[in-house]
Amino acid sequence: MVIRPETAPDERQLALITQQLGRAPRGIQTVAAATQDGTPLVLRMHAIVDDKPFPTHFWLCSDHLKVAISRIEAQGVIKALESRLQEETDFMAAYRRSHEDYVAQRWQTMSDAERDIVDRQGYRDLFTRRGIGGIANWDQVRCLHMQYAHHLCGDNAIGRWMDTEYDVLACLR
Template sequence: MVIRPEQAPDARQLAIITQQLGRAPRGIQTVAAATQDGTPLVLRMHAIVDDKPFPTLFWLCSERLKIAISRIEAQGVIKALEARLQEDPEFLADYRRSHEDYVAQRWRSMSAAERDIVEHRGYRDLFTQRGIGGIANWEQVRCLHTQYAHHLCGDNAIGRWMDAEHDVLACLR
């Protein structure tokens, strides 16, 4: 079962995240999704990291989820999903709503100071027009990892499809 603690990582979680990423983490705002025992699955990131824009709001940090999703990607499903987006107007509309949810969450999660930096440095379009994982074309799928991270923390059509077709969370059991 996935929980959404939405809190800054504690010392134990920071150690786990460091191990998951293979480096010291930076730019973490909260642990956005975790297992029942508190193991981080998804991190919510700050909009400005190391004084630069960071448009990826949700970062998948779970090694087990990353491996499971990489295996799905290796099957060529991104091309199939993009074809479905072109052929299925309802799926495309649902996917566009996923991007809209992501953009809205990203904007709401910014502090006033981050919004000020975004506005004054000319990054507004980056944060209001680019969708999941910073993608500009909302009819393409860049990465299933970013889609699934958003799915665990928001409303994501691709993530729902991944659960239905591939039972992604089974890798955590």
């Protein structure tokens, strides 16, 4: 079962995250999703790190999930998903809502200082028009890892589809 603690990582979690990433983490705002024992699955990142936009809001850090999703991607499902989005208006509408949810969450969790940097450095357009994983064209799918990270923390049509078709969380059992 996935929990959403929305807390800063503790020392144990920071050690696990460092092991998962292979380096010390930068820009973590919270552990956004974890297993029941507190193992981080998804990190919510600060919007601005070192005065620059961080490329993603939710970062999938679980080695098990990364491997499972890489196997799905290797099957070529991104192109199939993009075709399905073009053919099914309800699926496309749900996918666009996913991007809207992502953008809204990023703005809601931004600090006043981050918003100030966004405005001062001219990044507002980047944070309002770029969706999951920084994608500008909301008719395309980029990186199932980012889609799934968002799914565990928000409303994501692709993540729901992945759970239905592949039972992604089974890799954690």
